[in-house]
Amino acid sequence: MKKLKISKYQLIFKVLFWLALGVSYVAAILPQDIAPTIGSLSDKAHHVFAFIVLGLLLRLAYPLKYWQGLLILVGYGIFIELSQYFTPNRMAEVKDVLADLLGSFIGLKLYSYIKRVI
Numbered sequence: 001m002k003k004l005k006i007s008k009y010q011l012i013f014k015v016l017f018w019l020a021l022g023v024s025y026v027a028a029i030l031p032q033d034i035a036p037t038i039g040s041l042s043d044k045a046h047h048v049f050a051f052i053v054l055g056l057l058l059r060l061a062y063p064l065k066y067w068q069g070l071l072i073l074v075g076y077g078i079f080i081e082l083s084q085y086f087t088p089n090r091m092a093e094v095k096d097v098l099a100d101l102l103g104s105f106i107g108l109k110l111y112s113y114i115k116r117v118i
Contacts, residue, residue: 013057020053021054025080044095044099047096047100048106049103051099053107055108056107056110059108059111069108073104074100
């Protein structure tokens with residue numbers, strides 16, 4: 001069976017990564033009463049899910065080492081929390097950064113699994 005070349009689709013993954021990054025930032029800084037939700041998931045679950053997607057797309061789009069991707073995503077999570085500090089009806093929380101870290105870890109590791117399978 002022929003293996004799929006992920007690098008062939010890097011441009012698409014780059015576009016998807018930057019789109020996901022922009023959407024996640026806008027969703028994170030919208031006032032809480034108009035911010036989008038996914039079903040009845042908690043705020044922390046939203047963070048984990050968003051960073052799983054971002055972690056996977058980041059590794060698919062760019063040839064980064066695991067630790068580089070983790071630093072980028074944790075830095076982004078901290079940036080979101082700093083932005084929320086200045087957003088009405090939002091609160092900056094350390095627990096959100098920890099949820100971002102967990103999602104980043106899962107998304108970046110998921111890439112390793114997908115690369116082995118594909």
